[in-house]
Amino acid sequence: MSAPTTNIPVAIPAGASSGAPAGQANRTPRTIAGSIPGARGVAERLLHGTPGRMRLFGLLGVIAAVLLGGVSANALLASQSAVERAANNSAQVVRVQSIHVDLLRADAVATNAFLVGGLESADSRARYEGAMARVASGIAAAAAAQPADGKALGVLAERVQTYAALVEQARSNNRLGLPVGAQYLTQASTGLRADAIPIVAQVVKANEERARMEFERSNSTVQLLIGVVSLIGLVALAVWLAKRTHRYLNPSLTGAIALLLVALFVTATVITGISTATRDVSRGDYERAVALANVTTAGNDARANESLTLIKRGSGAANEAAWKTNRTAVDAGLAKTDQSAELTRSWQAYVDAHVKVRSLDNGGRWDDAVKLSTSTAPGGAATTFDAFDVAVTQDRDQAATTTVATLKDLGGSAPLVAFIVALAALAASWLIVRGVGQRIEEYR
Amino acid sequence: MSALTSTLRRRLSTLVAVAGLGVLAGCSGVTYAETQLPATTAPKPSSSAPAVAAPTCTNATQSYDPLPSLPSRGEITDASMRKIISKGYVTVGVSADTYLFGARDPFSGGIQGFDIDMARAVAKAIFGDPGKLQLRVITAGDRIPLLQDREVDMVARNMTMTCARWKDIGFSAEYYRSGQKVLVSKALPGAADLALTDLEGRRVCAPAGTTSLTKLQQVKGPVVVTAGTHTGCLVLLQQGKADAITGDDTVLAGLAAQDPNTVITSAKPITVEPYGLGLNRSDVYLARYVNRVIADLEADGEWKAIYNRWLAEPLGPAPAPPTPVYGR
Numbered sequence: 095m096s097a098p099t100t101n102i103p104v105a106i107p108a109g110a111s112s113g114a115p116a117g118q119a120n121r122t123p124r125t126i127a128g129s130i131p132g133a134r135g136v137a138e139r140l141l142h143g144t145p146g147r148m149r150l151f152g153l154l155g156v157i158a159a160v161l162l163g164g165v166s167a168n169a170l171l172a173s174q175s176a177v178e179r180a181a182n183n184s185a186q187v188v189r190v191q192s193i194h195v196d197l198l199r200a201d202a203v204a205t206n207a208f209l210v211g212g213l214e215s216a217d218s219r220a221r222y223e224g225a226m227a228r229v230a231s232g233i234a235a236a237a238a239a240q241p242a243d244g245k246a247l248g249v250l251a252e253r254v255q256t257y258a259a260l261v262e263q264a265r266s267n268n269r270l271g272l273p274v275g276a277q278y279l280t281q282a283s284t285g286l287r288a289d290a291i292p293i294v295a296q297v298v299k300a301n302e303e304r305a306r307m308e309f310e311r312s313n314s315t316v317q318l319l320i321g322v323v324s325l326i327g328l329v330a331l332a333v334w335l336a337k338r339t340h341r342y343l344n345p346s347l348t349g350a351i352a353l354l355l356v357a358l359f360v361t362a363t364v365i366t367g368i369s370t371a372t373r374d375v376s377r378g379d380y381e382r383a384v385a386l387a388n389v390t391t392a393g394n395d396a397r398a399n400e401s402l403t404l405i406k407r408g409s410g411a412a413n414e415a416a417w418k419t420n421r422t423a424v425d426a427g428l429a430k431t432d433q434s435a436e437l438t439r440s441w442q443a444y445v446d447a448h449v450k451v452r453s454l455d456n457g458g459r460w461d462d463a464v465k466l467s468t469s470t471a472p473g474g475a476a477t478t479f480d481a482f483d484v485a486v487t488q489d490r491d492q493a494a495t496t497t498v499a500t501l502k503d504l505g506g507s508a509p510l511v512a513f514i515v516a517l518a519a520l521a522a523s524w525l526i527v528r529g530v531g532q533r534i535e536e537y538r
Numbered sequence: 539m540s541a542l543t544s545t546l547r548r549r550l551s552t553l554v555a556v557a558g559l560g561v562l563a564g565c566s567g568v569t570y571a572e573t574q575l576p577a578t579t580a581p582k583p584s585s586s587a588p589a590v591a592a593p594t595c596t597n598a599t600q601s602y603d604p605l606p607s608l609p610s611r612g613e614i615t616d617a618s619m620r621k622i623i624s625k626g627y628v629t630v631g632v633s634a635d636t637y638l639f640g641a642r643d644p645f646s647g648g649i650q651g652f653d654i655d656m657a658r659a660v661a662k663a664i665f666g667d668p669g670k671l672q673l674r675v676i677t678a679g680d681r682i683p684l685l686q687d688r689e690v691d692m693v694a695r696n697m698t699m700t701c702a703r704w705k706d707i708g709f710s711a712e713y714y715r716s717g718q719k720v721l722v723s724k725a726l727p728g729a730a731d732l733a734l735t736d737l738e739g740r741r742v743c744a745p746a747g748t749t750s751l752t753k754l755q756q757v758k759g760p761v762v763v764t765a766g767t768h769t770g771c772l773v774l775l776q777q778g779k780a781d782a783i784t785g786d787d788t789v790l791a792g793l794a795a796q797d798p799n800t801v802i803t804s805a806k807p808i809t810v811e812p813y814g815l816g817l818n819r820s821d822v823y824l825a826r827y828v829n830r831v832i833a834d835l836e837a838d839g840e841w842k843a844i845y846n847r848w849l850a851e852p853l854g855p856a857p858a859p860p861t862p863v864y865g866r
Contacts, residue, residue: 179568210647242570249575272796273641274776276634277769292576300573407634407649407675460673464647 144338145534152530155331155347156523158324162354163519165324166361167512169317173368174505180308180372181501184380186240186301188494191387193232194294195487197254198394200225201283204261205401206476208268208279210468222261229254236297246297253290257282276405283402302384309376313369321358328354328526339533346529350522357518364511371504379497382431386490389427393441393486396420397479400448404455404464414452421445437489440482447475595701599812600863601711602822604829608663616823619664622691627670630657631690631816634675635769637792638848639696649673652788653694655844656713656815656832660692663831677766679747682706685818692828693816696786698749708821709814710828711862713841716786717807718750723781724799733805734784735759743771743780750785753809768793775800786811791852812860833862 141150203222207214233254237247260282267275332347399417403410424441428434447466455463467475611623622628632649633640640653658668674690681697684690685707696716699709720737722729734742738759744751746764754762763780765771772793774780783793783800790802815832817825835841836859845856 175568240570240573243573246573246575267796268644270796271644273635273637273644274769274772274793274796275644276642277767277773281773296576297573300570304570407673409675409677409680461647 145537148335148338148530148534148537151331151334152526152534155328155350155526155530158327158331159350159354159519159522159526162321162324162358163516163522165317165320166357166515166519169314169365170361170508170512170515172314172317173312173365174508176308176311176314177368177372177501177505180305180312180376181498181504182239183301183305183308184383184494184501185498186236186243187298187305188383188387188498189232189236189239190243190294190297190301191384191391193229193236193250194291194298195387195390195394196225196228196232197257197286197290197294198391198398199483200229200261201257201286202394202398202401204264205279205283205398205405206468208264208276209401209404209464213269214265226254226258240301243297243300246293246300250290250293250297253285253293257286257290260285279405280402283398305380306376309372312372313365315362315365315369318358318362318365321354321361325351325354325358335530335533339536341533341536344529344533346525346532348529350525350529353518353522353525357515357522360511361515364508368504368508372501375497375500375504379493379500383490383493383497385427385430386486386493389424389431389437390483390486390490392420392423392427393444393479393482396424396448397483400451400467400475404451404460404467407460417448434489437482437486440478440485443473444475444478444482447473447478451475595704597863597866598699598701598704599712599814599860600866601709601814601829602825602866603864604711604833604862605826606830608827608830608834611664614827618691618818618821618824619827622824623664626665627672628657628661628664628692629672629674629690630660631676631681631684631693631695632657632673633678633695633767635767636696636789637769637795638852639788639792640694641792649675652714652844652848653696655847656835657692657694659835659840659844660815660828660831663827663834677747678745679766681747681816685816688818691818691821691824695816696789696813697816698786698811699814700749703816706819708817708819708825710817710825711832711864712812712814712860713832714788714813715860716788716811716813718753718784718809718811719787719790719807720803720805721783721785721790721793721800722803723775724801726781729801730804732782732803734808736805737782740781741779742782742784743774744784745771748785749809749811754784757808772797772800788849788853791849795852829862829864836862 140146200222203218203225207218207222230251233247233251237244260278264275264278264282267278269275328347328351332344332351335344335347336342396417399413399420403413403417406413428438428441431437451463451467454460454466470476614620614623632653633651634642634649636651636653639651640649641651642649654673657671657673661670662668664670674684676684676690676693676695678695681693681695682703685693696714697703697709698716699712703709720732720734720742722732722737726732726740734754734757736759740760741763742754742760743763743765744754745767751762751764754760760782763771763774765774768783768785768789771780771783771785775783776797783790785793787802787807794800794802815828817828832841835844841859842856850856
């Protein structure tokens with residue numbers, strides 16, 4: 095990022111004395127022969143006396159102009175690429191959160207289907223398979239999108255495979271009417287939460303961290319300080335030149351300074367714009383997408399816990415406690431996102447159904463509790479939960495899509511501006527050479 | 539002049555090229571540290587508490603005298619029973635995965651088996667309706683704490699009557715007699731005749747908190763593996779994490795029925811396991827009431843009918859019911 099600054103020394107002529115030995119010496123007429131001794135002689139001659147200093151300062155002025163242009167263009171491009179990376183990291187967060195949601199959704203469907211007893215319905219089987227298919231393709235897509243996640247996702251894929259295998263074993267045993275099926279299902283659900291979900295959470299956390307880092311990085315105005323220093327140097331040059339020559343206005347040099355000032359200003363404006371817009375996205379749609387994804391996962395986890403509580407028939411106190419934790423998470427998540435009144439209403443409808451399920455079960459009416467928990471009639475737990483799940487997923491997908499699309503658009507104009515700024519710096523360099531050259535000519 | 543400008547120009551082009559490279563460097567080259575895997579918690583060592591020296595006595599199967607006859611609901615004044623009656627159902631701790639004794643029927647979703655029928659008989663006696671039950675699925679290790687905390691009124695979950703348990707809870711009269719045997723994978727050499735003592739170095743599974751586990755721990759040779767339930771042991775066996783399971787022959791029959799690759803060995807049972815319905819220690823009246831129910835079941839042939847319904851197929855037709863011992 096700061097690469098250009100390291101190259102300054104290259105531009106300083108080798109062996110150039112600081113220009114200090116000005117003074118009386120060397121009043122001999124300039125001849126062609128004088129330049130023969132070589133480059134060193136040429137350099138000494140060029141930098142000698144006031145014209146020499148003018149040449150030296152002119153050269154430094156050009157360096158300052160180019161430096162300003164380079165730093166500005168670099169800052170612009172850096173902002174743009176930071177926003178782009180922020181977009182990619184946000185997209186990865188969304189992707190992995192989708193895996194999280196789908197894993198818990200699959201488990202909620204599998205456990206609830208088990209509760210119904212007998213053969214699961216073709217519909218719930220299709221929903222389970224759909225969720226697991228999305229998990230599989232999601233893991234592949236996520237691994238391709240962020241190589242740094244590759245290893246973790248590899249382990250996740252392995253754990254998911256174990257989960258799926260246990261669910262299938264539960265299912266085939268269940269079809270044979272063997273109680274060992276329930277044991278496999280419990281093992282699958284427990285293993286999913288203990289072994290797979292923590293990895294998903296870790297990957298989400300890592301990518302949130304990366305996105306946050308890039309959100310912060312998108313403001314590269316600090317680099318422009320170098321530009322400001324360059325500009326001050328140029329103004330100093332202009333003042334020195336004016337004093338030296340008693341000619342106050344040098345149109346070319348002034349033009350160069352004005353041009354660079356505009357370039358610096360435009361750069362700062364564009365970068366600040368990108369950074370402000372990025373911050374708006376990070377605090378708006380992005381935060382909303384993340385919060386809604388958390389709501390969806392907690393909701394589906396709650397639904398699975400409801401089924402597990404019933405499956406354990408009275409020994410599911412731990413699962414009911416987990417349900418309550420999930421509920422707190424959903425409530426908190428919904429409170430964080432504005433415009434979620436509709437979602438809150440539909441979540442509340444499910445909570446009401448769940449409370450009824452619990453009171454039936456606690457009242458010794460397990461069969462009725464199961465009926466209500468699996469009921470697809472209006473007001474049934476299945477109906478109300480599915481309605482909530484669909485609505486929250488829709489909202490979340492929308493927020494996620496908007497986030498990524500907005501971020502991708504943000505840096506769009508930066509390369510063009512960077513190009514124009516670079517051109518302006520070159521033009522300014524030329525103006526400086528012209529302006530200083532003019533004075534040298536006059537001095538002679 | 540031209541010399542100066544050309545020099546400057548050359549320098550300039552070099553500078554621009556260098557700055558351009560710098561810009562390029564600014565665009566790319568962000569690499570992230572690899573995502574860390576969550577720290578794995580070390581697997582808990584299979585908690586096989588050292589075998590406690592079991593208190594010995596000679597009257598483990600001795601329960602309270604049955605009531606002379608079943609009183610009607612209105613006649614019952616005992617506080618514990620009144621609570622059950624006003625609640626409207628009996629809360630019974632059962633197993634949902636002990637095939638044939640207490641297991642969930644995947645087709646109906648209901649729990650059924652020999653133990654469940656015993657509980658239903660009690661509910662029928664109290665309420666006139668065998669369905670007035672709240673079945674609470676519990677693990678073997680839950681049985682005593684839940685009875686002590688009165689979370690359940692009764693436990694019907696293949697529970698062996700022992701002297702040690704009598705110190706914590708009460709029991710009905712013996713309603714079934716089982717014995718501890720071994721189920722092994724057919725893959726083991728000479729599988730059909732293996733006894734626990736032959737399983738040196740093999741991993742043998744028993745559910746935590748059971749008398750089977752205590753007995754297993756007293757046998758030298760086998761490596762003890764525990765699970766939450768017998769079915770949990772079957773899963774371990776099917777996953778290759780255990781070579782054999784020890785438990786009551788009735789339970790093992792249920793496991794063997796679920797996996798044709800296993801066999802209950804012909805070795806003699808190493809224990810006698812009298813099953814009783816578990817009750818709270820202070821519910822003596824309830825125990826006497828239940829003993830009357832059991833005695834009636836055995837007298838009118840209902841016990842044999844229940845036995846035949848569940849156990850005739852794997853174990854042959856019903857033997858005579860165990861002789862109850864009263865007088866505690």
